[in-house]
Amino acid sequence: MRTRKTHQTELVMQVVSALDHPTAGDVLGAVHKEDPAISRATVFRVLAEAAESGELQRLVLAGSSDCFDVTLGRHAHMVCRCCGAVSDVVIDDTAALEQGAVPVQGGRIDACHVQFFGLCPTCNQEPN
Amino acid sequence: MRTRKTHQTELVMQVVSALDHPTAGDVLGAVHKEDPAISRATVFRVLAEAAESGELQRLVLAGSSDCFDVTLGRHAHMVCRCCGAVSDVVIDDTAALEQGAVPVQGGRIDACHVQFFGLCPTCNQEPN
DNA sequence: TCCTTATTGAGACTGTGTCTTAATTATATC
DNA sequence: GATATAATTAAGACACAGTCTCAATAAGGA
Numbered sequence: 623m624r625t626r627k628t629h630q631t632e633l634v635m636q637v638v639s640a641l642d643h644p645t646a647g648d649v650l651g652a653v654h655k656e657d658p659a660i661s662r663a664t665v666f667r668v669l670a671e672a673a674e675s676g677e678l679q680r681l682v683l684a685g686s687s688d689c690f691d692v693t694l695g696r697h698a699h700m701v702c703r704c705c706g707a708v709s710d711v712v713i714d715d716t717a718a719l720e721q722g723a724v725p726v727q728g729g730r731i732d733a734c735h736v737q738f739f740g741l742c743p744t745c746n747q748e749p750n
Numbered sequence: 751m752r753t754r755k756t757h758q759t760e761l762v763m764q765v766v767s768a769l770d771h772p773t774a775g776d777v778l779g780a781v782h783k784e785d786p787a788i789s790r791a792t793v794f795r796v797l798a799e800a801a802e803s804g805e806l807q808r809l810v811l812a813g814s815s816d817c818f819d820v821t822l823g824r825h826a827h828m829v830c831r832c833c834g835a836v837s838d839v840v841i842d843d844t845a846a847l848e849q850g851a852v853p854v855q856g857g858r859i860d861a862c863h864v865q866f867f868g869l870c871p872t873c874n875q876e877p878n
Numbered sequence: 879t880c881c882t883t884a885t886t887g888a889g890a891c892t893g894t895g896t897c898t899t900a901a902t903t904a905t906a907t908c
Numbered sequence: 909g910a911t912a913t914a915a916t917t918a919a920g921a922c923a924c925a926g927t928c929t930c931a932a933t934a935a936g937g938a
Contacts, residue, residue, distance in 0.1 A: 728871035743856035
């Protein structure tokens, strides 16, 4: 757990809140606009610790790099197949899906991860 | 499309069929037991091309490196949270889930990716 | 057998994420 | 306000998965 309040951590957390589902790289870019002296390791470390402590949610997505989300409640995500943007999706409970799932070789299912692909609002309105 | 039949491609495809959901690294390891002269680039390239042509399915999973599957039909996968092994899971149609999904910021949902986590048969039987 | 060109091997390169270590600095205590 | 100490940081090495380039090799048709 983090015991001291530092300029670096404050800035990272502020930037994460300001951006929409940023990757660590996105956060690093935005942080560097404010203070280029902050190191890459610090940004990755602060994000990892915030995710660890539950202050943020780390989104581990198929085919994208990890994103960070300030919305903590259970919800799913959509990855735009045009620009890669990640956005929130409200879904029904997946209990039924999990109930109906049969592990062919056996074993036990614990959890279910659902992720959508599609077009974000911006790309959906473009002529292509 | 591949027009020539080579020793390297034959060995890679044979190894993929023999293994269960191998990663490119797994395939490389197994290929090297037979012929250490085959290069990493060749293994990655052959796998990518086979996936591209539909001969194999590339599984892009959240939190794991890509795996290759000789089973082509639509099915889901379970990742063992103990050993990381990937195994097949038969699931119900996800159309209902997709129907009930609401993109909070708007946009359009195209596809749905479902992935399970749990214990593979082996890890499920261990005392821990 | 010879030629053409598809395929390969080697290794550079990229992106994402982690780890190590010495230097810095936030905060408690005086 | 000054000092001590231990948490935090900066820098950069490292690891891993995957891609790309390009000269060398070899498959298969003529």
